[in-house]
Amino acid sequence: MFRIPVLTVAAISTLVACAGPELEPEPRPTPPPTAPQGTSERLEIVDRAIEFHGGELFEQSRVKLTVASRSGSFDVDSMADGDRFEQLIRASNGSDERLYRRDNMALEVTEGGRPMEMDETEHARAESYVNQRMYFLFLPYKLNDPGTWKEDQGLEEWNGRRLHRVRITFASGTSDGADSAYVYWFDPETARLEQFAYDYNENTGLRFRVLTNYRRIGGLLFYDADNYGLNTRNGGLTVDDINQAYVEEELPLVSRIEHRDIHVERTGTS
Secondary structure (H helix, E strand, O other): OOOOOOOOOOOHHHHHHOOOOOOOOOOEEEEOOOOOOOOOOHHHHHHHHHHOOOOHHOOOOOEEEEEEOOOOEEEEEEEOOOOEEEEEEEEEEOOOOEEEEEEOOOOOEEEEEEEOOOOOOHHHHHHHHHHHHHHHHOHHHHHOOOOOEEEEEEEEEEOOOEEEEEEEEEEOOOOOOOOOOOEEEOOOOOOOOOEEEEEOOOOOOEEEEEEEEEEEEEEEEEEEEEEEEOOOOOOOOHHHHHHHHHHHHEEEEEEEEEEEEEEEOOOOOO
């Protein structure tokens, strides 16, 4: 199985802010104040969800698509063939266009067709830019990555439905979002991912996404999302507060995220 860093949830600064639209602010890279909760072992509901959304096909496919939201769009070309992978993200902001290319060996960024020279900090930011987009694009595939701690929180009612709630945190040193917590809700029968939420930046931000417009292409399940959120300078926003009433009363709709022009082809296994 090919592996990339678990996920990025870093706030993207000047290097990448001008390289394409940001779907939303993301959690910043700081160590967790306490040990992650739950278990590092696999959970049945997560295993079933990964299988339902595509299973081993996540590692045997090339996916091309456009991700669009209110702030703009970016193009993705992601190839996985066993342990070998290559990911390209093309982002533009007016006349400026950047291409991020990462494979098993390296990450390269070009602007206007010219390679960019990056110091260690800039390289880390570019890595985060790629990680964040790939993580959200292929959920729930990354939920069994090393350093991921899962807490089964049982069934919870949403709009007359019972959904299976799982809380996820990350071990220090395995993710640059280790100070953030995520919650995922799955259909208990099919294990389809229905919605997810996360907090970030020392509890000053909260996001909640409801998945919509499911369609299966090339064996992989794709979806769009209604994106709700709230920001505050005073902290106090945690993913553990989220329930149906909290969303309805406190979280406005921020944007709608669409996956367009999706093409999937099989790469085979190495």
